[in-house]
Amino acid sequence: MAVLNETDSMMDESRMIQELVAKFVDQELMPLEAAVLEREMQGKHLALTKDEDAVLNAKCKELGLWALDAPEEFGGAKLSAVTLMAVNEELGRTVTPFVFPPDSPNLHMLMATVTDSQRKKYLEPYASGEAKSAIAISEPNAGADPSGMITRAEKDGDHWVINGRKIWTSRVTAADFTIVMARVGAGKRHEGITAFIVEKGTPGFEILREIPMLAGHRTYEVAFEDCRIPAENVLGEIGAGFAPMQLRLIVRRLQIGAWCLGMCRRALEMMCSHAKQRITFGQPLSERQAVQWWIADAATKMHACRLMVMDAARKQDLGQDVRVEASMIKVYATEMATEVLDHAMQTFGAMGVTKELPLHLMAQRARVMRVYEGPSEVHRMSIAKKILKDTR
Numbered sequence: 163m164a165v166l167n168e169t170d171s172m173m174d175e176s177r178m179i180q181e182l183v184a185k186f187v188d189q190e191l192m193p194l195e196a197a198v199l200e201r202e203m204q205g206k207h208l209a210l211t212k213d214e215d216a217v218l219n220a221k222c223k224e225l226g227l228w229a230l231d232a233p234e235e236f237g238g239a240k241l242s243a244v245t246l247m248a249v250n251e252e253l254g255r256t257v258t259p260f261v262f263p264p265d266s267p268n269l270h271m272l273m274a275t276v277t278d279s280q281r282k283k284y285l286e287p288y289a290s291g292e293a294k295s296a297i298a299i300s301e302p303n304a305g306a307d308p309s310g311m312i313t314r315a316e317k318d319g320d321h322w323v324i325n326g327r328k329i330w331t332s333r334v335t336a337a338d339f340t341i342v343m344a345r346v347g348a349g350k351r352h353e354g355i356t357a358f359i360v361e362k363g364t365p366g367f368e369i370l371r372e373i374p375m376l377a378g379h380r381t382y383e384v385a386f387e388d389c390r391i392p393a394e395n396v397l398g399e400i401g402a403g404f405a406p407m408q409l410r411l412i413v414r415r416l417q418i419g420a421w422c423l424g425m426c427r428r429a430l431e432m433m434c435s436h437a438k439q440r441i442t443f444g445q446p447l448s449e450r451q452a453v454q455w456w457i458a459d460a461a462t463k464m465h466a467c468r469l470m471v472m473d474a475a476r477k478q479d480l481g482q483d484v485r486v487e488a489s490m491i492k493v494y495a496t497e498m499a500t501e502v503l504d505h506a507m508q509t510f511g512a513m514g515v516t517k518e519l520p521l522h523l524m525a526q527r528a529r530v531m532r533v534y535e536g537p538s539e540v541h542r543m544s545i546a547k548k549i550l551k552d553t554r
């Protein structure tokens with residue numbers, strides 16, 4: 163009975179937070195969509211302006227929507243993964259680019275690795291939203307397979323010296339510090355891969371160019387040339403950087419599942435209301451079997467996807483390994499969103515392919531999601547490997 167009560171109150175908490183976030187999305191983020199779409203139409207960076215960001219951050223603080231997955235000792239709410247999935251689903255309904263600070267993946271990587279002094283210097287300001295961070299894993303010749311990375315770190319007295327080149331690094335221009343994955347020693351594959359914290363402005367750490375991507379993303383190519391960092395900036399154990407890096411990727415993969423659900427919810431609502439009022443050949447589109455099947459398939463796949471996301475989140479809350487579930491979600495959710503958004507655009511005809519509706523931006527987001535945090539083909543490979551290994 164006690165267990166039942168605890169579960170009930172957790173569900174109440176989840177529901178309350180989801181409702182609060184839904185209201186925040188409707189009242190604060192949706193009204194910014196017109197400006198975001200306009201910026202995209204003019205080929206500008208569609209990120210929020212500093213002023214828009216400041217207003218939203220102040221509102222989040224006022225509502226307590228801050229550091230949602232940080233522990234209580236950092237002023238965080240330490241919400242369950244299940245609740246966080248509901249939060250992310252709501253955020254996914256809008257193309258206004260916003261996440262509640264701090265961005266979760268690096269928070270989890272830091273929490274799993276920091277020393278006491280790194281905790282004060284990097285984790286606490288990050289958890290409280292004062293500091294921003296980026297992560298540099300991918301290289302020109304090692305993306306889907308990061309164990310092929312060649313960026314090196316060598317010990318020199320009280321310092322590490324990093325040399326190499328990274329690419330596709332998001333948010334690096336805004337980051338106070340970047341987590342850089344580099345190889346120590348002559349090991350192969352995962353051996354020797356180590357995480358280092360490199361602060362903004364460190365000599366030898368240079369941002370070479372900005373690369374505009376679909377969906378308004380901006381990534382960067384960065385170079386490390388004899389970049390010296392203090393010995394205490396190793397994050398975690400030397401040569402053991404792969405596991406905490408995977409942990410942060412898993413956090414993002416589950417978020418991607420929830421964001422895809424949010425995008426599909428919006429697309430399905432738009433598709434249904436348009437199909438009911440648009441008449442062609444004497445009948446509303448909602449009477450056509452083609453459109454009905456799109457609606458039925460979208461609703462069915464969203465139901466399956468939500469169960470997958472919530473199952474993985476529940477397992478994560480129990481401390482279980484969800485690597486395979488995260489891969490399944492990454493593949494299923496992004497492919498579902500690609501299909502549902504395409505059908506929603508088709509239902510709207512010409513209007514669906516304008517830049518006035520949010521659908522094209524959502525479709526671009528879904529497209530990009532099939533590549534970052536591991537391409538679908540690599541996730542399929544990992545899932546199959548595990549199933550084949552388990553099948554005797």
Ligand SMILES: Cc1cc2nc3c(=O)[nH]c(=O)nc-3n(C[C@H](O)[C@H](O)[C@H](O)COP(=O)(O)OP(=O)(O)OC[C@H]3O[C@@H](n4cnc5c(N)ncnc54)[C@H](O)[C@@H]3O)c2cc1C
Nearest residue numbers: 297298299300305306307330331332379534535536537539
């Ligand atoms: C918007 C965006 C933001 C990003 N942000 C960051 C960031 O902040 N930090 C960072 O480090 N990286 C970032 N990345 C990089 C991202 O993680 C890589 O792009 C991704 O891992 C794929 O690597 P790649 O582009 O080098 O493709 P490749 O490794 O060259 O792979 C190309 C294609 O080959 C196919 N392929 C690869 N391996 C296999 C296989 N085993 N079986 C079948 N097919 C396969 C897949 O179709 C894949 O798409 C970002 C990428 C994007 C698009």
